[in-house]
Amino acid sequence: MSTAEETAGGEQQPWAEVTPDAARRLLIAAVEAFAERGYHATTTRDIAGRAGMSPAALYIHYKTKEELLHRISRIGHEKALDILRTAARREGTASERLADAVSSFVRWHAGGRTTARVVQYELDSLGPDARAEILALRRQCDAEVRGIIEDGVASGEFDVLDVKGTTLAVLSLCIDVARWFNVDGPWTPDEVGSLYADLVLRMVGVK
């Protein structure tokens, strides 16, 4: 009951790599607080309180509040990149790989909306160095999707005028799911994933 899977919507048990148990509890509390109120509106006292600790306990495991956001952001982006890379590098046609990438990427944004929100929208609360590191991961995400689209164009499956712009639009569409998706809404993450996969295939001109 005090484990990690109480995050709404059945977030797959994440953060297993965050090792001292208290550090993980603090990090999960921070994710929830940042997602609800935003980084700047969240106080260190709120984070510690959600984790059932005193305000000072936070500073045993993390040097600053920003380090929490940095860790969350890095782990989240690595997960997102992993999802896209897995889809991009499996075997199958470009259409199959693109549909797979979009539907699993969207499922992650919808199902783990709490995390995705922080990862995608609190990026410029980071300092310059941390932000630069995260932006590098983000460019790798871009590259994976662009690779699939380029493959599809080369094989004649896709009909795209502007590869760079279309790549951006596809990623943008997926990412924005984290903004509007509501766990109490009419769709499950799976439904949004397959709807979006269909829409994206249309965008790249698959008949």
Next chain:
Amino acid sequence: MSTAEETAGGEQQPWAEVTPDAARRLLIAAVEAFAERGYHATTTRDIAGRAGMSPAALYIHYKTKEELLHRISRIGHEKALDILRTAARREGTASERLADAVSSFVRWHAGGRTTARVVQYELDSLGPDARAEILALRRQCDAEVRGIIEDGVASGEFDVLDVKGTTLAVLSLCIDVARWFNVDGPWTPDEVGSLYADLVLRMVGVK
């Protein structure tokens, strides 16, 4: 040199309806600050400073910092709704009206990125009453776009499986432009507008 049009990217001179000149300067300063740093990270001293005034001057024209955000959000949403309504109610085929709606809506988000960012992403920094008022405007935006898509389906121009979901995706795609668009980037607002109009027509199944 101290007028309103110094906002980056040639934002069409807005906020003309904000009447005492000092109040307008404060509001423009607030838009820029909120867009750069977010609502909670922006201090009233920063807003007043950008407008060339002392911190106390803000409270002559606005009751609270939140009232500033409320005013910005309401005016911005009214402008967005106006753009969509104009496109939806002009004469022409559903395809023409949808392309018009998307390209002008996207142009607004890209060209007026500063404003659009605040309008679209700082919504839940508002209190419950103000947020409810803004959400009503947002539902009207939704309805305009859904109306065009329903027309296209009825006339046989469009081929969509899920009207509600597709409407949401189209709006989502446009709104997210405010997040990633960069005035120093490779595209002009016009170019993104027509690229997106094309992508959206594909999404609704226009040949």
Next chain:
DNA sequence: CCGCCCGAGGTGAGCGGTTGCTTAGAGCTA
């Protein structure tokens, strides 16, 4: 024309409260 007042718009100083973070030390395990 003068001197006077007035209200709108502005300021400097500062209030109470909160922030991120620190420190001294308690509790527990080994």
Next chain:
DNA sequence: TAGCTCTAAGCAACCGCTCACCTCGGGCGG
């Protein structure tokens, strides 16, 4: 004892916001 985890208390800085006061253009009786 030694070492790690956590807490109670609190520090300096900063927050949104207020208050007493200042400034200045214009109406107006004389």
